[in-house]
Amino acid sequence: MAARRHALYLPEPTGPCPVGTTSLWLTDTSRPDPWNPGVTARELMVSLWYPAVPSDGRRARYMTPAESELQLTSRGITGVPPDTLSTVRTNAAVDATPAGHQRSLPLVVLSPGFTNARSVLTALAEDLASHGYVVAGIDHTYESFATAFPDGRVTTCLARETRRRGQGFWEKVVAGRAADVGFVLNELTGAHPAWPGAGLIDPSRIAMAGHSAGGAAAIAALLADSRIRAGIDMDGATHAPIPDHGLSRPFLFLGKQSNYTPGGKGSVTTWERDWKLLTGWKRWLLVAGAIHASFTDLELLADQVGIDTGAGLPGARSLDITRAYVRAFFDQHLRGKPQPLLDQPSPRYPEVTFCSPEAEPRA
Numbered sequence: 001m002a003a004r005r006h007a008l009y010l011p012e013p014t015g016p017c018p019v020g021t022t023s024l025w026l027t028d029t030s031r032p033d034p035w036n037p038g039v040t041a042r043e044l045m046v047s048l049w050y051p052a053v054p055s056d057g058r059r060a061r062y063m064t065p066a067e068s069e070l071q072l073t074s075r076g077i078t079g080v081p082p083d084t085l086s087t088v089r090t091n092a093a094v095d096a097t098p099a100g101h102q103r104s105l106p107l108v109v110l111s112p113g114f115t116n117a118r119s120v121l122t123a124l125a126e127d128l129a130s131h132g133y134v135v136a137g138i139d140h141t142y143e144s145f146a147t148a149f150p151d152g153r154v155t156t157c158l159a160r161e162t163r164r165r166g167q168g169f170w171e172k173v174v175a176g177r178a179a180d181v182g183f184v185l186n187e188l189t190g191a192h193p194a195w196p197g198a199g200l201i202d203p204s205r206i207a208m209a210g211h212s213a214g215g216a217a218a219i220a221a222l223l224a225d226s227r228i229r230a231g232i233d234m235d236g237a238t239h240a241p242i243p244d245h246g247l248s249r250p251f252l253f254l255g256k257q258s259n260y261t262p263g264g265k266g267s268v269t270t271w272e273r274d275w276k277l278l279t280g281w282k283r284w285l286l287v288a289g290a291i292h293a294s295f296t297d298l299e300l301l302a303d304q305v306g307i308d309t310g311a312g313l314p315g316a317r318s319l320d321i322t323r324a325y326v327r328a329f330f331d332q333h334l335r336g337k338p339q340p341l342l343d344q345p346s347p348r349y350p351e352v353t354f355c356s357p358e359a360e361p362r363a
Helices: 065-074 118-130 169-189 196-200 213-224 270-275 298-305 315-335
Strands: 019-028 042-051 059-061 089-094 105-111 134-139 201-211 228-234 251-256 282-287 352-354
Touching (some): 019 169, 105 169, 105 315, 118 134, 118 201, 118 315, 282 315
Parallel strands (some): 059 089, 201 228, 251 282
Antiparallel strands (some): 042 134
């Protein structure tokens, strides 16, 4: 294990732009924290990735040692040093000068799965930024095993402790996340933005992608906020009910074949319910051999550490697929560039199947 210790790294971004990153500590005083009784404001940590002026500055830390230890021990992973995830080599330069013209860059918000930190979507975020997107990754406080704040506090997953307290839990999660997203959009596109580079963002071109609970929250956020023009759910059973009149903005389901095959035995059925109510451009794509973590950095990092997750697809390959299809979706719907990749199966990605649930025979 010691020999592998310094080998953890994320794949290089595929785009032409150098990537910068910075962190924001934001406080929403308009609402109490949903998970910590008595806390009258909602505090969030947000990472931004963006196209940058070339920099030889230090690369960003993936997460802090304290976050790494809590993320690993909370999952029962004890065979690696507790600070392992703080040693992952990233590709973005800390606080590099943003590059671009005023109001020229689309903005994508990323929301991680329940118990996960915003950092698990870093490889996707860096890739999008290298192609000219501003990307905001949100840590949903008390829904991650660990969130480190600049004042030294490390919050834990209080929401998990309330999970057994009856119905409505996941609806509360996605509604709270939609509120987090709306607040972050206000902070990045309002009159007094929290980030000095915010003038580069084109507020008319905003979209969202999420993994697991974060993917489910994408639908909730689209329903709650008309500024979000398109959304992606990566492997997340959905919870927010779409009104009977439907949701007409573009939406992509991207999931593992084992759970999201329409009509399949043991399949999650919420996508089929929602598919009927998605009235705009839509796609339902399945990845053979993927597991839940395949759409994040975690499968790749597990491969590098030597943990067998049972995936039928290497983590590097599943990230290639995720980055290609997510970027194609945003290029088409935020930049108006038609993407043949989204129209039919591609020989470059034979693992990816296109589903048409209304045409599929029920199992």
